[in-house]
Amino acid sequence: MFWRFGFNNSALDGLLDKADVTLEEVLEEEDLLQEAKSANPKLIEFLCKPDKIKALLNYIIATDLPEPQKFKYPFLASEIIACEIQQMIDMIVIDHKEELLVPFWSYLDRQAQPTRRASDPITIVETGLDSLQASYFCKTIGVLLSKYPVEMMHFIKSDSENLNKILAHLQTSAIMDLLLTLIRMEELSEGKGIVKWLSEHGLLENLIDRLDPYLDSEEHSIAQQCICEIIRMSQTSLPESLSIGLNDLIINLKSEPTMQKLAKFMLDPDAPNATSTLVNGVSIIIDIIRHNNADLENDPAVTGLYGYSTSTIRPKPVSLADMLKVMSDHIPQFTQLLLKPRSVNGPVHTTLGDIEPLGFERLKICELFAELLHCSNMSNLNNFNRMNDEEDQQQKEETRIIKIDGDELSVGDYLKSKFVSSKAMPICVDLFFAFPWNNFLHYVIYDMLHQVFNGRMDVGLNRQLAISILKEGQLTDKIVIAQKANDEECAKPKGMRAGYMGHLTFISDEIMKLFEGYPETIVLAIKDDVNMESWSTYCNNELKETKERDQLPLGGLRPSEDMDLPQTDDEEDNDNTLDGVAASQYSRFLAQRESEGNFDEDDEDESDLWLTGREDFNGRYEYAGNTIRLNNEEGEEYDSNDEEDNTTPDWPRDYSKFSQPNALCRIPSHNNEEYEEDFEELEKKEDFGDFESATNEITNQMEALDVNKNNDVVKEEEKKSETSEKHA
Incomplete structure (x- = not known):
C-alpha cells in the first residue's frame, strides 16, 4: 500500500507497544509477514527471544493445535524463519541449539509408515508424517543449512541415527527432498564429506534393499526415484551442468556386488513383484549409462559446442565394466523373459480386436539391451590393448579381460557374445514384427539395429552380431514379407497402413549401407541363407518408390520466384485499386493529347x-x-x-x-x-x-526545340495583341 506522505505507523507497531502482547496476537495481524520481510525493528526485537522462537518452532511441528490455527500458525511460523532474520538463525543454530534445534529435529523421531510387503492388505488409513507439516519442517531445515552449512553438517553427522531417521520417512516426498538437499551440499566447499558419510552409513544399501521383489511396488518406485536423482546429481556426461562428480555412492552402486544383488531381485522367478523390481531396476541401469558416458570427451560435437578441451570435460572417467559384466552374465535370463513374460496374462480387448499386449516388462528389457549395446561400444571398455605406463593401473580397472574358450575378450565383446549365443537380437526382431502398432518398441529395436549395422565389422564381435540378425533373424526376408502384406492391406477398402512401415524404411537404409560397405564380410557370409534376389527387387522397387515419395514436399512442388501465388481478398483489392489509378492516369493522358490536337x-x-x-x-x-x-x-x-x-x-x-x-x-x-x-x-x-529508345527520341525532340525562341515569339504575339486592343 502506498501512503501519501510515505510513512505511516502500522497496526502491528501499536500492538507491539503494549506490555502484555502475546505471540498469538502478533500472528493474527494481517501485515505480519510484510513487516518481517521489511525488518521491522520492534517486530524483530519481539520475535528474537528464546521463548518466542521456541514457540514458533513448536507451531511448525505441533499436532494438537485447534482447527482455526492448525494450518495458519505452522505456515506463518515457517515463513517468519524463512525471512532469514540473522538474530533468529543465530539463536537456533549457535546460541541455543540444545533448547531449540535439538527438539525441533526430534520431529523425525515420530512413528514412520511401516514398510509394506506385497502380501500386506491395502489399508485406507494413512500413517506417518503429515505431508504439509513435513514440508514446513524441511523448508526450515533448508534455511538453516543455507545460513550455517558447516554447523548444520556437524550437527547432522554427530549422530549416526540421523540418516536412519530420514530413511524411515522416505515415503514422504518432503523428507526425500531433504535427503537430496543434503547430498547436494557436496557441491559446496562447506559441505564436502557429506556424501562419504552417507555412503559409510549405508544409504545405498538401504535404497537397494527397498527394491526387494517381495516388497510393495510403491517401495520400488521410491527407491528408484531417489537413486536416479543421485545418479543425475553425480553425472559426468554433461560438462555444462552442475555435478558433485564421481563419489562413493556411485562407486558403490556400479560395483559388482550391488549389481549382482539388483539382478537377483529383477530375475526372481517366484517373487510376486519381480516385474516391478525389473522395471525400476532397468531405469536405474539406463540412468547410470546415460549419465556416465565415457566417450563424451571424444565427441567433437560436444567439444566444439562448448569449447572444452579433452582434459576439462572428464578428469576422472567412470568405468562401468563391473556392471556390464554382471548384466552380460544374465542376458540369457532376460532373453527368456522376452519369450515368456511374467506380466502378460493373455490377450486384451482393444479397438483393433483381441491382441496380446507387449507389456512394460518386455519393453524395458529391450531398452536395457539397447543401452547395454551403447555401453559396450564405449572406448574405455574395449581398448585393453592400448595401455601406457601412466594409465596402466587405471586402464586395468576400467577394462575387464574375459577368457572364453582360450580367447581373450573385452567386456564389450563379451556382452555381444552373449547376445549371439542367446539369440537376443533375432528375438527382438520377431517382437518388432509381432507388434505392428507399438511405436515405442519400434524405436528401441531400430536403435539396436542402427548401432550394430553402423559398427566396424573388422573389429570385435560386431560382425557376428550383424550376421546373427540377418541370418538367424531373417530380417531382410521379413521386411519383404511385411512390405507385401502392407501393400495388400492398403489395397483393400479402408485398408490401414502398418504402424512399423516408417521404421522399416530406416532399417532398410541401414542394411543397404551395410551391404555396400562390407560386401565380402557380410554379404558373402549370408548369401546362402538369405533370399538376396527378393531383397534386391524390394530395394529397386518398393523401397526406391517410398524414398522418392518421402523426399517430395508435403504441399507439392517447392514454389519458385517466378511462380504466381494465389492472392487473398486484400491483395485483390489492392490490385483493383492499382488498376483504377493506372486507368485514370491513362485517360487523362489521352485527353490531354487529344486536346492538343496532335493525337x-x-x-x-x-x-x-x-x-x-x-x-x-x-x-x-x-x-x-x-x-x-x-x-x-x-x-x-x-x-x-x-x-x-x-x-x-x-x-x-x-x-x-x-x-x-x-x-x-x-x-x-x-x-x-x-x-x-x-x-x-x-x-x-x-x-x-524499347522504352529506352522511345525516351531518347523524346529527349532529342525536346533538345531540338529552342525554348527561348518560342518565348520570344510568344512575347511578340502578346505585344501585337496589346497594340491591336489599344487601336480598337
Whole structure:
C-alpha cells in the first residue's frame, strides 16, 4: 500500500507497544509477514527471544493445535524463519541449539509408515508424517543449512541415527527432498564429506534393499526415484551442468556386488513383484549409462559446442565394466523373459480386436539391451590393448579381460557374445514384427539395429552380431514379407497402413549401407541363407518408390520466384485499386493529347506503350529469370539490369522507370470495345523500339526545340495583341 506522505505507523507497531502482547496476537495481524520481510525493528526485537522462537518452532511441528490455527500458525511460523532474520538463525543454530534445534529435529523421531510387503492388505488409513507439516519442517531445515552449512553438517553427522531417521520417512516426498538437499551440499566447499558419510552409513544399501521383489511396488518406485536423482546429481556426461562428480555412492552402486544383488531381485522367478523390481531396476541401469558416458570427451560435437578441451570435460572417467559384466552374465535370463513374460496374462480387448499386449516388462528389457549395446561400444571398455605406463593401473580397472574358450575378450565383446549365443537380437526382431502398432518398441529395436549395422565389422564381435540378425533373424526376408502384406492391406477398402512401415524404411537404409560397405564380410557370409534376389527387387522397387515419395514436399512442388501465388481478398483489392489509378492516369493522358490536337495512330501506339513500359507485344523476347533473349537468328542477348528487374513499379508516384515484366497483360479496365481495335493494330506492328529508345527520341525532340525562341515569339504575339486592343 502506498501512503501519501510515505510513512505511516502500522497496526502491528501499536500492538507491539503494549506490555502484555502475546505471540498469538502478533500472528493474527494481517501485515505480519510484510513487516518481517521489511525488518521491522520492534517486530524483530519481539520475535528474537528464546521463548518466542521456541514457540514458533513448536507451531511448525505441533499436532494438537485447534482447527482455526492448525494450518495458519505452522505456515506463518515457517515463513517468519524463512525471512532469514540473522538474530533468529543465530539463536537456533549457535546460541541455543540444545533448547531449540535439538527438539525441533526430534520431529523425525515420530512413528514412520511401516514398510509394506506385497502380501500386506491395502489399508485406507494413512500413517506417518503429515505431508504439509513435513514440508514446513524441511523448508526450515533448508534455511538453516543455507545460513550455517558447516554447523548444520556437524550437527547432522554427530549422530549416526540421523540418516536412519530420514530413511524411515522416505515415503514422504518432503523428507526425500531433504535427503537430496543434503547430498547436494557436496557441491559446496562447506559441505564436502557429506556424501562419504552417507555412503559409510549405508544409504545405498538401504535404497537397494527397498527394491526387494517381495516388497510393495510403491517401495520400488521410491527407491528408484531417489537413486536416479543421485545418479543425475553425480553425472559426468554433461560438462555444462552442475555435478558433485564421481563419489562413493556411485562407486558403490556400479560395483559388482550391488549389481549382482539388483539382478537377483529383477530375475526372481517366484517373487510376486519381480516385474516391478525389473522395471525400476532397468531405469536405474539406463540412468547410470546415460549419465556416465565415457566417450563424451571424444565427441567433437560436444567439444566444439562448448569449447572444452579433452582434459576439462572428464578428469576422472567412470568405468562401468563391473556392471556390464554382471548384466552380460544374465542376458540369457532376460532373453527368456522376452519369450515368456511374467506380466502378460493373455490377450486384451482393444479397438483393433483381441491382441496380446507387449507389456512394460518386455519393453524395458529391450531398452536395457539397447543401452547395454551403447555401453559396450564405449572406448574405455574395449581398448585393453592400448595401455601406457601412466594409465596402466587405471586402464586395468576400467577394462575387464574375459577368457572364453582360450580367447581373450573385452567386456564389450563379451556382452555381444552373449547376445549371439542367446539369440537376443533375432528375438527382438520377431517382437518388432509381432507388434505392428507399438511405436515405442519400434524405436528401441531400430536403435539396436542402427548401432550394430553402423559398427566396424573388422573389429570385435560386431560382425557376428550383424550376421546373427540377418541370418538367424531373417530380417531382410521379413521386411519383404511385411512390405507385401502392407501393400495388400492398403489395397483393400479402408485398408490401414502398418504402424512399423516408417521404421522399416530406416532399417532398410541401414542394411543397404551395410551391404555396400562390407560386401565380402557380410554379404558373402549370408548369401546362402538369405533370399538376396527378393531383397534386391524390394530395394529397386518398393523401397526406391517410398524414398522418392518421402523426399517430395508435403504441399507439392517447392514454389519458385517466378511462380504466381494465389492472392487473398486484400491483395485483390489492392490490385483493383492499382488498376483504377493506372486507368485514370491513362485517360487523362489521352485527353490531354487529344486536346492538343496532335493525337493520331502513332500517338495511340505510344500511349499503349505507357501501360507496359516495353514494346514486345510481337513476342520478340524470351524471359528466363533475369536474362532476356531476342528471338532472332543471331540470338543476341539483351543486357538487362538486375536492379530494374527486381523493382516494382509505383504507379501513383513515378512513371519514369518501369520494370521488365515476366508476363505482359492488359489491365481489366481497358478490356473494352473502345480500345480493342487500337490494341489489335498495336499488336500487329512488327518494329518497335524499347522504352529506352522511345525516351531518347523524346529527349532529342525536346533538345531540338529552342525554348527561348518560342518565348520570344510568344512575347511578340502578346505585344501585337496589346497594340491591336489599344487601336480598337
